[in-house]
Amino acid sequence: MIDEHAVDELSIETKIGQLLHIGIGLGHFETDTGWPAEEMADVVDELRPGAVRIYGTHRAGPYAMAEYTNCLQELADGTDHAIPLLLSADCEYGTVDIVGHGTQAYPSLMGRTATGDPDLAREVSAAIARDACSMGLSLTHRPVADVHTNPDNPVIGVRSPGTDPATVSQYATAALEGIHDVGGIGVAKHFPGHGDTELDSHHELPHVTDDRETIERVHLPPFEVLIEEGIDCIMTSHVVVDAIDPDRPATLSKPVLTGLLREDLGFEGVVVTDAMMMDAVAENYGVGEAAVRAVAAGADLVLTGYVPHEDLRETRDALLAAVEGGDLPESRIDRSVERILALKERAGATDRRRVDPVEALEVTGRETHRSLAREAYERSVTLLADDGLPIGGNDAVLLTGVRGVGALEPHFDRAFGPVVTCSLAPDGTRTSANSKPATEPTTDALQTVRTLAADVDRAVVTTYSREAFPESQRRLVENVAEEASTTVVSLGLPNEFSELSGVGYLGTYLQDRLGLPDPVPDAASQAIVGTLREPPAVRESLPIGDR
Known part of the structure; x- marks a missing residue:
């Protein structure tokens, strides 16, 4: 004891x-x-x-x-x-x-x-x-308790x-x-909120410029609820909250950790x-x-x-x-x-x-964990636009994109007719905890996939964004869609949905900036293929709250 x-x-x-x-x-x-x-x-x-x-x-x-x-x-x-x-x-x-x-x-x-x-x-x-x-x-x-209010949050x-x-x-x-x-x-994590930043505190020192009222109305409620529910620990953010302490990141700020968290919110853990x-701390102290x-x-x-x-x-x-x-x-x-x-x-x-x-x-x-994962992935996939789904079992399919192609390929091979794959992320290996897999297809690759798309019945393109939708990925989708009926499978934030038209669109919310989990898990791959074969009703809006 x-x-x-x-x-x-x-x-x-x-x-x-x-x-x-x-x-x-x-x-x-x-x-x-x-x-x-x-x-x-x-x-x-x-x-x-x-x-x-x-x-x-x-x-x-x-x-x-x-x-x-x-x-x-x-x-x-x-x-x-x-x-x-x-x-x-x-x-x-x-x-x-x-x-x-x-x-x-x-x-x-x-x-x-x-x-x-x-x-x-x-x-x-x-x-x-x-x-x-x-x-x-x-x-x-x-759990992460940040409210994701900034679509450019990296x-x-x-x-x-x-x-x-x-x-x-x-x-x-x-x-x-x-x-x-x-x-x-x-x-x-990450107190008092990392959801409205445009910089990554792994590399730079972000500022939250919201006024105190907005912080209290938007970003603090999840922490307040968790404190009431008996959260054991709270992790600080390396973010300067201008309305509370404009001189120091929250991790080093007594007004934030003692004044706000301990005294105002009553956290005792x-x-x-x-x-x-x-770097937000290491480069400055x-x-x-x-x-x-x-x-x-x-x-x-x-x-x-x-x-x-x-x-x-x-x-x-x-x-x-x-x-x-x-x-x-x-x-x-x-x-x-x-x-x-x-x-x-x-x-x-x-x-x-x-x-x-x-x-x-x-x-x-245990099998109960595997079946739970399958159910969770199946129910998390969101169909936001339907361009002629389902894909038939005998259809010739092009599978291409910036992430996950290798992991999805065997599942596509079992589900559809002849499948042509073309991965545009040749090196997804991370050399550190914060390095990122490539997500930018080259000009030569765009011409290659356009040629391949011309010879199939359907195309599936994986995309990834965590802030602004990369222009090279937009060109990838547009090039493929000009040659074949196309469905986009978004592996990150569905930021690009409003910017694409004339294509099907699945939101999976699957991967973060590091590509985790990497590779795409089998249960997630099965959920994606299942949605393409037996599509549910199209959702009218994103099921993740209102901005």
């Missing part, structure tokens, strides 16, 4: 260590085979972190991931304080986000909203949390449940309820920063300075991101120096540690210190 009231018995080094939420993966603290490296043991022993975030897609399966998390917990158990770790990952689409083999993908939050069924959304969220907990991940960084998109506060509140709450149903820990390695500012502002857990050992040491040393120098009262550190230890107790961290790898295989491989 973890006693949050025994904080006085911990050394100041151990207490500060509990505030560190360090990252592993993507070449940091892992061996070439994707296992925690010896350096990770040194990091845990020296810095005594309270939490570890796992990054990257590990190609091993659930059994190996359970062993991986057990290894991390064993490292913590070997320290002098032996306090278990909180182990986390994003898992917005399921544990497929970090375990690429033998795990189940589910629709994005916006896709779950498109089903029109909060109960189904809750079931999906519970299944994700059940999979994560079986592998030792008690804390998943979800970072939120389909990760948000929708475009108005009521819709976002309803479906974010359903997600939280599902997490709590199986004993998981929820993290609402754990405040965790977004990754401090993101030193790692140590940023950590001190965040804790002084009201943050409890400092998510470092996947950074080198020396950056972690600098973060710890800066916090220690701030306490010893009187800039951060030790009582302030104690309060954060109390919250963190209480969270670990609620998460059953001691009882779950070691998980059963065989059970992880059984949980993630």
